Each structure stands twice: as structure tokens, then as C-alpha cells.
Amino acid sequence: GEDVEQSLFLSVREGDSSVINCTYTDSSSTYLYWYKQEPGAGLQLLTYIFSNMDMKQDQRLTVLLNKKDKHLSLRIADTQTGDSAIYFCAETPVRGYNQGGKLIFGQGTELSVKP
Amino acid sequence: DVKVTQSSRYLVKRTGEKVFLECVQDMDHENMFWYRQDPGLGLRLIYFSYDVKMKEKGDIPEGYSVSREKKERFSLILESASTNQTSMYLCASSPRTSLEQYFGPGTRLTVT
Numbered sequence: 001g002e003d004v005e006q007s008l009f010l011s012v013r014e015g016d017s018s019v020i021n022c023t024y025t026d027s028s029s030t031y032l033y034w035y036k037q038e039p040g041a042g043l044q045l046l047t048y049i050f051s052n053m054d055m056k057q058d059q060r061l062t063v064l065l066n067k068k069d070k071h072l073s074l075r076i077a078d079t080q081t082g083d084s085a086i087y088f089c090a091e092t093p094v095r096g097y098n099q100g101g102k103l104i105f106g107q108g109t110e111l112s113v114k115p
Numbered sequence: 116d117v118k119v120t121q122s123s124r125y126l127v128k129r130t131g132e133k134v135f136l137e138c139v140q141d142m143d144h145e146n147m148f149w150y151r152q153d154p155g156l157g158l159r160l161i162y163f164s165y166d167v168k169m170k171e172k173g174d175i176p177e178g179y180s181v182s183r184e185k186k187e188r189f190s191l192i193l194e195s196a197s198t199n200q201t202s203m204y205l206c207a208s209s210p211r212t213s214l215e216q217y218f219g220p221g222t223r224l225t226v227t
Contacts, residue, residue, distance in 0.1 A: 008155060031214055042119070042205055042218030043158075088157065092214055101146045101165070101209045102173075103216060107157035 004089055004106035011112045018076040020109045022089030027070060029091040033103065034063065034074045037086040046087070047074075076111075084113045118142070119219035121206050127225045134193040136222050138206030145211040147189035149173075149181065152203040152221070164189055165211070196226045 003025045012018045024032065030051050035043040049056045049063045049072070056063045062075040076083055089106040122137035138147065146165050150158040150173075160173030162181040170181050178200060182190045189208075193200055203223050207216040 004157075006157075033215075040220070042220050043207075043216075044218070045215050048215075101211070101214050101216070102148075102160065102163065103214065105150075105158040107155055 004091055004104050006087075006089055006106040006109045008107060009110050009112070011114065012079050014079060014081055014113055014115050016079055018074075018079045018083070018111055018113075020074045020076075020087050020089075020111065022072040022074075022106055024070050024072065024089070024091045024104075024106075026091055026104070027067070031092050032063075032065065032072050033090040034061075035088040035090060035105075037088065037108070039085070043088060079111075079113050081113045081115060084111055086110050119206055119208055119217050121204075121219040121222050123222050124220065125223050125225075127227065128193075128196050129227055130197060132193075132196050132226075134196050134224065134226075136191040136193075136204055136206075136224070138189045138191070138208075138219055139187055140189075140208040140217070141187065142208065142210070142217070143186065144208035144217075145186070146209045146216075147183065148207040148209075148216065149179075149189065149191045150205045150207065151175070152205055158205065161191065196224075198226050200224065201226045 005023045033048045034046040036046045037043045060077045064073045086108040088108045090103040119140045148163040149161045164183040180192045206219040209216045
């Protein structure tokens with residue numbers, strides 16, 4: 001079945017790079033997503049990558065996709081205290097017609113940035 | 116700006132009570148979703164709807180039902196609340212042609 005796995009915690013110092021990892025099982029996923037949840041808030045889309053891409057860069061964020069290993073990572077350069085949040089990886093299950101736009105989310109990685 | 120609102124931020128109910136969680140979106144989105152979020156388990160899909168009066172079970176529908184009488188509103192119903200339904204409940208919506216979901220702020224429900 002479909003499954004998305006993430007480690008639960010990551011702690012870094014301010015100014016360092018953070019790398020959050022995710023593995024997924026559905027090789028037919030067309031899009032993979034990173035969502036961010038700040039304390040007390042809902043989730044917000046951070047970035048996404050189409051499955052025919054290996055890398056996507058957006059300012060401080062770099063997404064790497066290894067389709068062979070079904071591994072997705074999010075790198076945050078020059079991590080700031082404001083980046084402290086929970087980061088969720090998500091995939092689109094596209095077996096058949098994905099009516100309703102379902103996403104499958106990972107457990108979320110809590111990033112803690114220490115000054 | 117897309118706005119998804121949920122009727123309460125915090126709710127405390129007693130075991131056996133019937134609980135209604137309301138979600139409203141103002142962007143004319145076709146798809147709406149209810150998730151619960153628990154530490155270490157991430158988001159789990161309870162129910163979703165891709166059109167008015169349509170509903171589909173997600174991964175953990177037991178103990179819940181939903182109602183979508185109007186396009187903008189998607190209600191989650193706990194027929195008889197139990198302590199294991201204490202959780203954060205998140206509503207989301209998306210347009211038919213997009214897979215990006217827009218989330219509400221969440222309702223933290225405690226069942227005592």
C-alpha cells in the first residue's frame with residue numbers, strides 16, 4: 001500500500017543547513033510535496049516537485065528526488081529560528097483516477113533551530 | 116487569498132456526546148478533506164468529498180461521519196465521542212484541477 005516515512009525530530013543550530021528526509025512507496029506518484037506547519041497553525045504548502053525532476057531550488061530551499069530509491073529530501077540553507085516547525089512530506093497516490101485530490105502524508109519532522 | 120475556517124480552535128466534550136466540527140472555505144473549491152493529526156502518526160485522512168453531497172471514506176472513517184450539503188461547507192460528525200477521538204482535527208480544501216491543499220487552523224478536541 002501507499003506509505004510515506006519521515007524521522008520525527010531534527011535539531012540544528014541557527015545558520016547551519018537542515019536536511020529533512022522522506023521515503024515513499026508509490027512509484028507512480030506524479031507530484032511530491034513539502035508542507036510546513038508552524039506552532040498552532042494549519043499546514044501550508046512550502047514547495048513541490050514533479051516526478052520527472054531530480055532537483056528543484058527555490059531561494060533557501062532545495063528539494064532532491066531520487067526516484068530509484070524513492071527518497072525525497074528538503075534542504076534549508078542558513079536555517080533561522082523562524083524555520084522551527086513541523087515539516088510534512090506528501091505524495092499523490094495516482095493508481096487509477098485520483099478523484100478528490102487525495103494526498104498521503106508522512107508523520108512529520110519537527111525541526112528545532114537553536115540560536 | 117484562500118481562506119479555510121474551522122468553527123472552533125478548542126473544544127472539550129464528554130464521552131458519548133455528539134460532536135459537530137464545521138469547516139468553511141471561501142474559494143469555491145470542489146474538494147474538501149478532514150484529517151486528524153496525532154503526534155508520531157502525522158495526518159490521517161478521515162473522509163473527503165469531491166463534490167456537493169458526495170463523500171468518500173479515507174483511511175480511518177470508523178466512528179465518524181460527514182455532511183456536504185453546500186459546496187463551501189464540510190462538516191465532521193462524531194456520533195458518540197470517545198476518549199480515543201481526542202486529537203487535532205484539520206480541514207482542507209483544493210480545487211478540482213489542483214493537488215495543492217489549503218488548510219484551516221485546526222480544532223483541538225478533548226474528549227473526557
